[in-house]
Each structure stands twice: as C-alpha cells, then as structure tokens.
Amino acid sequence: QVQLQESGPGLVKPSETLSLTCTVSGGSISGYYWSWIRQPPGKGLEWIGYVYYKGSTQYNPSVKRRVTISVHTSKNQFSLKLSSVTAADTAVYFCARGVVVPGAIGVIMGGFDYWGQGSLVTVSS
Amino acid sequence: DIQMTQSPSSLSASVGDRVTVTCQANYDIRKYLNWYQQKPGKAPNLLIYDASNLETGVPSRFSGSGSGTDFTLIISSLQPEDIATYYCQQYDNVPITFGQGTRLDIK
Numbered sequence: 001q002v003q004l005q006e007s008g009p010g011l012v013k014p015s016e017t018l019s020l021t022c023t024v025s026g027g028s029i030s031g032y033y034w035s036w037i038r039q040p041p042g043k044g045l046e047w048i049g050y051v052y053y054k055g056s057t058q059y060n061p062s063v064k065r066r067v068t069i070s071v072h073t074s075k076n077q078f079s080l081k082l083s084s085v086t087a088a089d090t091a092v093y094f095c096a097r098g099v100v101v102p103g104a105i106g107v108i109m110g111g112f113d114y115w116g117q118g119s120l121v122t123v124s125s
Numbered sequence: 126d127i128q129m130t131q132s133p134s135s136l137s138a139s140v141g142d143r144v145t146v147t148c149q150a151n152y153d154i155r156k157y158l159n160w161y162q163q164k165p166g167k168a169p170n171l172l173i174y175d176a177s178n179l180e181t182g183v184p185s186r187f188s189g190s191g192s193g194t195d196f197t198l199i200i201s202s203l204q205p206e207d208i209a210t211y212y213c214q215q216y217d218n219v220p221i222t223f224g225q226g227t228r229l230d231i232k
Contacts (some may be wrong), residue, residue, distance in 0.1 A: 035221075044212065044223055044225050044226050045169065045214075045223040045226075046211055046223070047220055047221040047222065047223070050221075058219045058220075059220075060219075060220040061126075061220060062220070073210075094168055094169075094170075097172075101175075101216075108216065109216060109221070110157070110159070110160075110174060110175070110216055111159035111171050111174045111214065112159075112169070112171060112214075113171050113217065114179070115169060115170075115231075116166035116168065117167075117168060118168055
C-alpha cells in the first residue's frame with residue numbers, strides 16, 4: 001500500500017522560505033507525477049504544482065515565481081520550496097501522487113490517487 | 126485558468142436520499158474531470174475519475190456523468206458516512222483547478 005508523509009517546519013516567518021518534503025513508501029517514485037496541493041484553513045483546494053519522476057515540472061501561475069518542486073529518486077522523496085511567504089501562504093499542505101493518463105500527445109497527469117495526511121504550515125512572526 | 130463552479134455550495138439531505146452535485150467548467154474539458162470526498166481533518170479521497178469511472182474500493186452508490194462543460198456526481202442512497210465536502214477537479218489544462226466544494230450534511 002502506497003503511503004505519503006509530509007515533513008517540515010510547522011511555523012515559518014514572513015519573507016522566509018517554506019520547505020516541505022514528502023516521503024513515499026510502499027511504492028516507487030518512478031512512473032508517476034508528484035504534486036503539492038494546499039488548503040487554507042476553512043477553504044478549498046489549490047494545486048501548487050507537480051514534478052514528473054523524470055524531473056520535469058509544472059507550476060500554478062499564482063505561485064510560479066516563488067515555487068520549486070524537486071524529485072529525489074534515490075530517497076523516494078520529493079520536495080516543495082516556496083519563497084517569500086506571507087500570511088496568505090498559511091495552509092495545510094498535502095503531497096499527492098498523480099496518475100499518468102494518455103493525453104493528446106504523450107502522457108499527462110490525471111487524478112490524485114494517494115495523498116499524505118497533510119501538514120499545517122503557519123506563516124507568522 | 127479554467128474555472129470550476131460547483132452547485133450547490135452546501136446541502137442537507139436525509140439518509141436514503143438521492144443526492145446530486147453539479148460541476149460546471151467555463152471551458153470544454155472533455156472528460157478530464159475527477160471527484161473527491163474530503164472528511165474533516167483528512168486528505169481528499171478520489172471517488173470518480175475521467176468523469177464517470179468509479180475508483181477501486183468506492184461504494185457503487187457513487188456515480189459520475191458528463192462531458193464537455195457539465196458534470197454530475199450522484200449518491201444514489203445517502204449514508205451517514207457520506208457526510209463530507211465534495212470537490213470536482215479538472216486536468217484538461219494546467220493549472221489544475223478544483224471547484225469550490227459542496228458541503229453535504231444530514232438533515
């Protein structure tokens with residue numbers, strides 16, 4: 001059974017960089033897309049971006065200038081870095097596995113079939 | 126960005142009721158639509174993929190339909206454990222976007 005677990009600081013100061021790691025167990029990083037999704041308290045879901053196991057990335061334009069998602073295949077992990085955070089970045093951050101589906105050309109990411117439990121990150125001084 | 130609009134935003138229903146949630150995209154997303162269930166304090170759980178396919182392990186009382194811009198999630202006979210918030214999600218275009226959610230509770 002595939003399991004994902006987020007880890008990282010729960011409190012980050014404004015203007016600093018939020019860093020989270022997602023460790024994948026029970027399955028391989030290879031062959032899938034790996035995403036970060038966040039949910040501000042009491043609000044809906046926002047996709048942040050994904051990294052394909054081969055290393056290519058796509059980001060939400062809302063955070064594109066501040067975000068880096070990387071894959072660390074040898075450790076079966078992937079990570080999120082979000083710079084210059086503000087209170088608006090306070091949220092529960094989920095890591096999730098994206099399934100690979102056929103696209104018009106090649107493959108694309110479909111739904112998210114496995115999720116971590118979520119990690120609350122608060123931005124506050 | 127493709128905007129996903131769910132309705133209603135919230136609804137109350139009785140055990141055994143048939144429940145319908147709709148999701149509308151502001152652009153043709155073909156069949157590239159998934160549905161999730163999220164219970165309080167938990168991660169979302171994939172229910173339906175590609176608009177109408179039931180994810181493994183999901184009860185058959187859940188079903189999905191639609192294509193293009195209009196999609197529907199149906200719970201054929203509401204059970205107490207179905208109390209949750211439901212989200213649709215499109216993956217036709219990046220950025221991936223979610224609906225705002227439909228909160229379902231028991232009347």
